[in-house]
Amino acid sequence: MAATPTPRPKPPDPPAGNPARVALAGLQLPLPLAVAYSGGADSTVLLLAAAERWPGQVHAIHVHHGLQAAADDFEAHCRAVCESLGVPLQVRRVAARNAPGESPEDAARNARYGALARAARDAGLQAVLLGQHADDQVETLLLALSRGAGLPGMAAMAPVFQRDGMVFVRPLLALPAKGIRDWVAEQGIAVVEDPTNSDIAFTRNRIRHLLLPALEDAFPQYRETFARASRHAAQAQELLEGVAAEDLARMGGVPAITALQVLPRARQANLLRHWLRVTHAASASAAQLEELLDQVADCRTRGHQIRIKMGAGFVERQGERLDFRHPREGGDPGRP
Known part of the structure; x- marks a missing residue:
C-alpha cells in the first residue's frame, strides 16, 4: 500500500481580503526583497501579500533556531508553502549563545537578525x-x-x-493580531503554532494572555493610543540623539572629562548613552550610568582613576578622555 502523501498547506489564490494587502499597497521599497518567514500566521499573511504585490521579486528566509522539537516540522512547512507559491526560500540555522550580561531572548533575537541580514545580502x-x-x-x-x-x-x-548592513521594514504594525488570525482561519490556511507562545512563564506571554484582554475591555482603542505614545517617544528620542551627536562631535568624537563636567548631568548621561551605543554597541544599566556620572563629577585631579563595568566591557579614564575596552583587548584593562 502506497504511503499517504503529506498534505500541503493551502495558499489562497488569489489571497482575497488579505489584511496585509493594504499595509503593502502604498509602500515603495527597493527590490528584490525578502520576507522573514517563520510559518506562523503573521509572516504567512505578509508573504502572501508581498508575493502578490511584487511578483517574482520576493524571497523567503526561514531561521531555524533548533530550540524545540518542532523546529524541523516548521522548516518543512515553510518549504512546502514556498514551493506552492513559487517563492525562493533560504533556511539559515543558528545556535544562539547569550554573552555575559545578555539574556537568552536577546541572544536569540540578535542571532535571528544577523542570519536574516546575511541571507538577504x-x-x-x-x-x-x-x-x-x-x-x-x-x-x-x-x-x-x-x-x-x-x-x-x-x-x-x-x-x-537598518541592522548588519540591511534595511528591515515592519509594514504590519497598524494591524491587530485578531484580524490577521481571523482571516487565516476563514481562508483555511495552514500555519504553524509555536507551543512556547502559550507558556506564561515568559513575561511577554503573560502580557499577551493576561494583560491585553483586560486592556481590550477597559480601553478598546489602546492599540492606537499606545502606538501614538510610542511615536511621541521615538520623536523625542530622535531629538536627544541629535543633541548627543552634536555634543560628542564638539569633543572630537570621544567623551572629554572637562567638557562633560560643564554640561548638565542629564545631558552628560544622554551623550554617554549615545557614545556607548553608537561607537561601541554597548549599553549601561541605570546604576552603572549613575556611577559613571558620579565618577566624572569627582574627577578633579590627574590621579583620579575611572574603571566601571558596562555590559561586556569597561569604561576607563585615559588621560582627559573616557575609553571603552573589552577585557580581551590587551588583557584586563586597568591593571598594571
Whole structure:
C-alpha cells in the first residue's frame, strides 16, 4: 500500500481580503526583497501579500533556531508553502549563545537578525520585511515599561531600521493580531503554532494572555493610543540623539572629562548613552550610568582613576578622555 502523501498547506489564490494587502499597497521599497518567514500566521499573511504585490521579486528566509522539537516540522512547512507559491526560500540555522550580561531572548533575537541580514545580502536582496503587528508593538512597549525603560524602550519597534548592513521594514504594525488570525482561519490556511507562545512563564506571554484582554475591555482603542505614545517617544528620542551627536562631535568624537563636567548631568548621561551605543554597541544599566556620572563629577585631579563595568566591557579614564575596552583587548584593562 502506497504511503499517504503529506498534505500541503493551502495558499489562497488569489489571497482575497488579505489584511496585509493594504499595509503593502502604498509602500515603495527597493527590490528584490525578502520576507522573514517563520510559518506562523503573521509572516504567512505578509508573504502572501508581498508575493502578490511584487511578483517574482520576493524571497523567503526561514531561521531555524533548533530550540524545540518542532523546529524541523516548521522548516518543512515553510518549504512546502514556498514551493506552492513559487517563492525562493533560504533556511539559515543558528545556535544562539547569550554573552555575559545578555539574556537568552536577546541572544536569540540578535542571532535571528544577523542570519536574516546575511541571507538577504548573499541573495542580493535589498530589504527584509518583518511580520510584527500592532499587538506585538503593544507587548514590546509594556515589556519595556515593566523594566523601567527610558525613551528608547518606550519608542518600541521602529517601522524601518537598518541592522548588519540591511534595511528591515515592519509594514504590519497598524494591524491587530485578531484580524490577521481571523482571516487565516476563514481562508483555511495552514500555519504553524509555536507551543512556547502559550507558556506564561515568559513575561511577554503573560502580557499577551493576561494583560491585553483586560486592556481590550477597559480601553478598546489602546492599540492606537499606545502606538501614538510610542511615536511621541521615538520623536523625542530622535531629538536627544541629535543633541548627543552634536555634543560628542564638539569633543572630537570621544567623551572629554572637562567638557562633560560643564554640561548638565542629564545631558552628560544622554551623550554617554549615545557614545556607548553608537561607537561601541554597548549599553549601561541605570546604576552603572549613575556611577559613571558620579565618577566624572569627582574627577578633579590627574590621579583620579575611572574603571566601571558596562555590559561586556569597561569604561576607563585615559588621560582627559573616557575609553571603552573589552577585557580581551590587551588583557584586563586597568591593571598594571
